Each structure stands twice: as structure tokens, then as C-alpha cells.
Amino acid sequence: MSEKVIRHAFEAPNAFTQAELGWEPWLEPLPLDELTERHYSGLVDKGRANSSYFRLLVRDPDILGARTRTDNDIFYNEKGGLPRAQRELSAAAASRTNGCIFCASVHSRFATHRSKRHDDVQRLLDEGPGGQQDDPQWRAVIDASVDLTRTPGDFDASNIRQLREAGLDDLAIADAIHGAAFFNWANRLMLSLGEPTPPTGS
Structure with missing residues (x-):
């Protein structure tokens, strides 16, 4: 069907901004009144039915379900590993690198909320991933995220060494990689399906 x-x-x-943006698709999302129990199972969280993005992706509920459970585990499972702020930082750095204004706004806002370091996060948005970051862990997470995003083959042992020298253990390093890798993929999907809307009231 076309x-x-x-x-x-x-x-x-x-x-790039930390303001709360909207997002609208270029293709018609599935109407709310057409959602079945299978669709809601794919959404995982029924509240996601209010999002046009997820109602577009739920046209394939099995894939969306796997995608959402992966997303939730990477960012919300805090049983050890990288603090939530740096997980959000890895996603923000990937989004800034890919040019996904919507995703960068979401994850930079979460990184600021979790870290209370608004200026450092804003510098990532304003100056790009190469901007000054004095915290060795933040610098290592950003550098690793950028290399993994630009060309996965550019991510190598030097990134692991930098992350380890900044004090990250194996589980934290895995979290940094997962956050960037997931959003390297998610950015490209979102960029191909729609565009961000201006902040409310602008």
C-alpha cells in the first residue's frame, strides 16, 4: 500500500537546543482507534500510543517491542555500570554528531537533569563534540560516542583505553557503547521519517 x-x-x-521540541512524521501514523492488543504489546508502555512517532513504528509491533525493550534496558537499568547522566550524554553526543536535533534535545535535557551540569551539556550542543570538556569521563564518553557514530570502524582499542583511564569499568564502558550505538541507529531512523517541531510557544 502506498x-x-x-x-x-x-x-x-x-x-541544537535543550528546549522541549515536538516531532511530526512525514507518513501517517496508525490511528489510535485502530490499535489492537498486539499493537499495545509492541508499544510496551501504553502511554506511547500518544506519540505519533511510536504510532508510526507500531505498524510493525514485534520490531517496535524489541526496540523499546532494548532502549529501556540501556537507559533505565541502573544495576551497576555507567551513571544515567553519562548514558544520556553518550546518546546526546551521538545525536549531535548525526544532526538529529530532536534526539539531541531529549537526551541533552536528560543529561542536564541527571548531572546538574547544564553549561557542560550546552557546550556539547553549541560547540559540537570537539568542544571543551574538562571532566575526563565526559571527554572519554563523548569521544567514544563520536567515533562509534561517525564510522563504527573508527572505534578501537584507543577508545577503550581512554574510557578505562578515565575510571570506567567494563560494565560502564559497555553502557557507553550501547547508548551511542543505539542512538546512532535511532537517529537515522527518526531523521528519515519526519522532522522536529518548534518549542511550544515559539
């Missing part, structure tokens, strides 16, 4: 491409009248944001 899908009609949706053209939006708004002007999409073109600068």
Missing part, C-alpha cells in the same frame, strides 16, 4: 507523504506548514528548528 503512503501519502505529509507536508508540514511549520518551519522546523535548525539549531
Whole structure:
């Protein structure tokens, strides 16, 4: 079945921000009244049915279910490993590198909330991943995330060494890799399906 491409009248944001943005797809999401129990199972959290992004992805509920459980485990399972702030930092660095303004806004905001380091997070958005970061752990997580995002083959033993020298153990290093790798994929999916909307009230 061919899908009609949706053209939006708004002007999409073109600068990285920690403000709360919306997102609208270029293809029609599944209508709420067409969701079945199988769809809700794929959403994992029924509240996600309010998101046009997830109602678009739920057209394949089995894939969405696997995607969402993976996402939740990477970012919400805090039984050891990397603190949540740095997991969000890895996602923000990947999103900033890929140019996904929406994802960068979400994960930079979470990184700020968890770390209370607004200026350091904002510097990542304003200056890019190469901007000044004085914390060795943040520098290592950003560098690893960028190398993994740009070309996975660029991520090598030197990144592991930098992360380890910054004080991260094996589980924390795995968390940093998972956060960046997941959003390297998720950014590209979101960028191909729609665009961010301006902050509310702008």
C-alpha cells in the first residue's frame, strides 16, 4: 500500500537546543482507534500510543517491542555500570554528531537533569563534540560516542583505553557503547521519517 507523504506548514528548528521540541512524521501514523492488543504489546508502555512517532513504528509491533525493550534496558537499568547522566550524554553526543536535533534535545535535557551540569551539556550542543570538556569521563564518553557514530570502524582499542583511564569499568564502558550505538541507529531512523517541531510557544 502506498503512503501519502505529509507536508508540514511549520518551519522546523535548525539549531541544537535543550528546549522541549515536538516531532511530526512525514507518513501517517496508525490511528489510535485502530490499535489492537498486539499493537499495545509492541508499544510496551501504553502511554506511547500518544506519540505519533511510536504510532508510526507500531505498524510493525514485534520490531517496535524489541526496540523499546532494548532502549529501556540501556537507559533505565541502573544495576551497576555507567551513571544515567553519562548514558544520556553518550546518546546526546551521538545525536549531535548525526544532526538529529530532536534526539539531541531529549537526551541533552536528560543529561542536564541527571548531572546538574547544564553549561557542560550546552557546550556539547553549541560547540559540537570537539568542544571543551574538562571532566575526563565526559571527554572519554563523548569521544567514544563520536567515533562509534561517525564510522563504527573508527572505534578501537584507543577508545577503550581512554574510557578505562578515565575510571570506567567494563560494565560502564559497555553502557557507553550501547547508548551511542543505539542512538546512532535511532537517529537515522527518526531523521528519515519526519522532522522536529518548534518549542511550544515559539
